[in-house]
Structures are given as C-alpha cells and as structure tokens.
Amino acid sequence: MKAIGFKTSLPISEPESFIEFETPTPQPTGRDLLVKIKAISVNPVDFKIRQNSAKDTVLPEPKIIGWDAAGVVEAVGKEVSLFKPGDEVYYAGDLTRSGTNAEYQLIDERIVGRKPTTLNEAESASMPLTVLTAWEILFDRLRISADKDSGKSILMIGGAGGVGSIAIQLAKKLAHLKVIATASRPETQEWCKSLGADVVISHQNLVENVRAAGFKEVDFILDFVDINGYWDAIAELIKPQGHIASITGSSVPLALNKLKNKSVTFSWEFMYTRSMFQTDDMIQQHNILSTVAKLLDDGTLKTTLNKTIIGFTVENLKEAHRLQESGKTIGKTVILY
Structure with a gap:
C-alpha cells in the first residue's frame, strides 16, 4: 500500500x-x-x-x-x-x-x-479528534451537565481553532452555557459567533476584555492555546470553586498555589x-x-x-x-x- x-x-x-x-x-x-x-x-x-x-x-x-x-x-x-x-x-x-x-x-x-x-x-x-477532545474536556473533565450548569459562564481561549470550533457548539447546544470565546481577527471572531459564541473578545488584555464584556469572573475556563501564557489571567478570572481545564501541556510547573484560596479545580485533557x-x-x-x-x-x-x-x-x-x-x-x- x-x-x-x-x-x-x-x-x-x-x-x-x-x-x-x-x-x-x-x-x-x-x-x-x-x-x-x-x-x-x-x-x-x-x-x-x-x-x-x-x-x-x-x-x-x-x-x-x-x-x-x-x-x-x-x-x-x-x-x-x-x-x-x-x-x-x-x-x-x-x-x-x-x-x-x-x-x-x-x-x-x-x-x-x-x-x-x-x-x-x-x-x-x-x-473525530477535535470532537472527542471537546466532549471529554467538557463532560468528562469539567463534568458539566445542562441540569446543574445551564446558564453558567465558560471562557474558551482559542475559540476559532479545531477544538474550540466544536467546543463552542457543544457548550451552547448541549450544556446551555454562556460562551465567551477569544479570537483576534475579524474573520475568526465572525466564525466563533456563527458557531454560537455569545461573546467574542480578543485574547490580548484578557482580564480587561472579559470584564468589559460584563463578567467579573467566570465559572469555567478552557485553554486551547497556551496555559503558561494565560495562567495569571486565568487564575484571576476563575470564580471561587470554579474549574479550569487545558489541552496544551506545560514544559514548566504550573503555579497551582494561585488557585488554593479559591478552591479551584484544575484538569488536563489528553484525547489519547x-x-x-x-x-x-x-x-x-x-x-x-x-x-x-x-x-x-x-x-x-x-x-x-x-x-x-x-x-x-x-x-x-x-x-x-x-x-x-x-x-x-x-x-x-x-x-x-
């Protein structure tokens, strides 16, 4: 062959x-x-x-x-x-x-x-790869369900990529969450909106942009881009007792102590x-x-x-x-x- x-x-x-x-x-x-x-x-x-x-x-x-x-x-x-x-x-x-x-x-x-x-x-x-990743991160790692989580907020860093593109749909259609997605270009912002994102913001100045969109903190945060690069912003934006998950991996230890006082849960997702x-x-x-x-x-x-x-x-x-x-x-x- x-x-x-x-x-x-x-x-x-x-x-x-x-x-x-x-x-x-x-x-x-x-x-x-x-x-x-x-x-x-x-x-x-x-x-x-x-x-x-x-x-x-x-x-x-x-x-x-x-x-x-x-x-x-x-x-x-x-x-x-x-x-x-x-x-x-x-x-x-x-x-x-x-x-x-x-x-x-x-x-x-x-x-x-x-x-x-x-x-x-x-x-x-x-x-397959992106839908399995998105499904597992939402429903196996974050353990989201429409029964208990409908109306809660979720921030997706990297909404226009392969995983983000299906995660937006699953979060909206199945879990009925309020979806905030990051995208930096007009065409990627429009793509995220077409998939069901309620709010689309730039990943630059993430904390300020999330709060300008009306969210002081969010219930769930998904990282599809760079967990180290956004870690401080993620730790600041997550609600007390919230849940963060990432697919990107890290070559250095994450400062999980930043989550301690909020009793925040952190999960990795690896589709394989x-x-x-x-x-x-x-x-x-x-x-x-x-x-x-x-x-x-x-x-x-x-x-x-x-x-x-x-x-x-x-x-x-x-x-x-x-x-x-x-x-x-x-x-x-x-x-x-």
Missing part, C-alpha cells in the same frame, strides 16, 4: 520532510479493523510530532503519522463485534500506533464510530489517554463518536471543515502541515484521497 512518512524531523520546507513509500497492507487481528482511508484531517499534534519524534536521528523505516480519518471497513479481526466489512467509519486514531497517512490502517474498534450519514468523507474526517493506556472505559470514545454522529445528522452540530485539499500526495500533506504551523487556520483542514 502507499504511505507517506518521514525518517527524520525536518522543517516542512525541506524536500524529505515527507516521503512517499510502499509498505505491506496490514492484516487485522483481535478487535482491530482494517480501514481503507478516504479522507484525513491534519491537527497541531501532527506537525508537533513530525518536528520532535525523530530529532537528530534517522529512523530505519519511515514513520507514518496522522490522526483523524474517515473510511470504509475492509476486514475485521476475530474479536470484532461492533463493525463489519463495508461499514463507513470515522475515528481519531491511537498515538501509539501507525497513523492515518496511508491507504489502509489498523484501528481498535473501541475508538471508532460510524460515519455520520449526512456528511461526506471530508466533512466526517474533520471531526484512553487508547494509550487501554483504559477500562476505552469504548467510551466509540460511544461519543456514535452520539456525535447523530447530533451531526440531526443538525444539532455542524462540521467544522473549512478547507479541503484534493489528493493524497506528499505536496498536499506538506501544504496541510504548513497551514497548521502558521497558527492562522480556522476550523479544520482535510485531505480527500
């Missing part, structure tokens, strides 16, 4: 930052599905791993990365019970296994959902935790994707696809990575095979 990968970490401008090669088509065993991939989307995790996983070394075999795909089940392992050959599926993959940048991929059925019937392959491929550690509730990602497919099909949620590139080629994959590295993308970028 055709695949695209890399043997060393190079700037995307370098000719061999990605290379095309042939590799045997894998065969499914156990709970694995063999999926013929129809479309993939590119996320920040893609370029971060490309930049860092083979620094100062040359791998003996090209590394295939990529997370987010839509495709068709080609074959199944003996223990598979949720899918059969011919099923159309979408999923976000597993950080510990070979990725989506290939014609075929093995994927555990417990982290796969049936593709939304009303969406095409490109629209479907744009959703369930698959990486084979957690007992790993199948929850199948359940989330199944629920989201219904919400997309009935129009409650809408796809966050914003750009489609046609053709699974080295140059197209490089272009998708260039767009992600620019930090200026709105919504999701997809490559349609």
Whole structure:
C-alpha cells in the first residue's frame, strides 16, 4: 500500500520532510479493523510530532503519522463485534500506533464510530479528534451537565481553532452555557459567533476584555492555546470553586498555589489517554463518536471543515502541515484521497 512518512524531523520546507513509500497492507487481528482511508484531517499534534519524534536521528523505516480519518471497513479481526466489512467509519486514531497517512490502517474498534450519514468523507474526517477532545474536556473533565450548569459562564481561549470550533457548539447546544470565546481577527471572531459564541473578545488584555464584556469572573475556563501564557489571567478570572481545564501541556510547573484560596479545580485533557493506556472505559470514545454522529445528522452540530485539499500526495500533506504551523487556520483542514 502507499504511505507517506518521514525518517527524520525536518522543517516542512525541506524536500524529505515527507516521503512517499510502499509498505505491506496490514492484516487485522483481535478487535482491530482494517480501514481503507478516504479522507484525513491534519491537527497541531501532527506537525508537533513530525518536528520532535525523530530529532537528530534517522529512523530505519519511515514513520507514518496522522490522526483523524474517515473510511470504509475492509476486514475485521476475530474479536470484532461492533463493525463489519463495508461499514463507513470515522475515528481519531491511537498515538501509539501507525497513523492515518496511508491507504489502509489498523484501528481498535473501541475508538471508532460510524460515519455520520449526512456528511461526506471530508466533512466526517474533520471531526473525530477535535470532537472527542471537546466532549471529554467538557463532560468528562469539567463534568458539566445542562441540569446543574445551564446558564453558567465558560471562557474558551482559542475559540476559532479545531477544538474550540466544536467546543463552542457543544457548550451552547448541549450544556446551555454562556460562551465567551477569544479570537483576534475579524474573520475568526465572525466564525466563533456563527458557531454560537455569545461573546467574542480578543485574547490580548484578557482580564480587561472579559470584564468589559460584563463578567467579573467566570465559572469555567478552557485553554486551547497556551496555559503558561494565560495562567495569571486565568487564575484571576476563575470564580471561587470554579474549574479550569487545558489541552496544551506545560514544559514548566504550573503555579497551582494561585488557585488554593479559591478552591479551584484544575484538569488536563489528553484525547489519547484512553487508547494509550487501554483504559477500562476505552469504548467510551466509540460511544461519543456514535452520539456525535447523530447530533451531526440531526443538525444539532455542524462540521467544522473549512478547507479541503484534493489528493493524497506528499505536496498536499506538506501544504496541510504548513497551514497548521502558521497558527492562522480556522476550523479544520482535510485531505480527500
């Protein structure tokens, strides 16, 4: 099968930052599905791993990365019970296994959902990683529910990116929260409003802008950009007994003591935790994707696809990575095979 990968970490401008090669088509065993991939989307995790996983070394075999795909089940392992050959599926993959940048991929059925019937392959491929991240951060980490939290305020730092674009919709449509999103450009501000944000502000002078919008403090804060860069503002803006969650990670310790007197809760969200550690509730990602497919099909949620590139080629994959590295993308970028 055709695949695209890399043997060393190079700037995307370098000719061999990605290379095309042939590799045997894998065969499914156990709970694995063999999926013929129809479309993939590119996320920040893609370029971060490309930049860092083979620094100062040359791998003996090209590394295939990529997370987010839509495709068709080609074959199944003996223990598979949720899918059969011919099923159309979408999923976000597993950080510990070979990725989506290939014609075929093995994927555990417990982290796969049936593709939304009303969406095409490109629209479907744009959703899994970001919707799983957004769902988990809202409902598994913050444990928000419409019954107890309807009308409360939530600040999302980085509202126009892939995760923010779906988190705004989930927070509004399912949890009925008052959503404050940050966006710096007119086009990103308009994008956030179109998705349901009640208030859109600039991330610069965050404390002043939140308060100018009428919020002295907020019940929940989600960081999708830079937890260290906004930490002091976040600590000041969170309500006593509020909850903060972040997806961005930190290379230095966070000053959690700033939250002590307010008895504030802090959580990390990492979408790959369930698959990486084979957690007992790993199948929850199948359940989330199944629920989201219904919400997309009935129009409650809408796809966050914003750009489609046609053709699974080295140059197209490089272009998708260039767009992600620019930090200026709105919504999701997809490559349609």
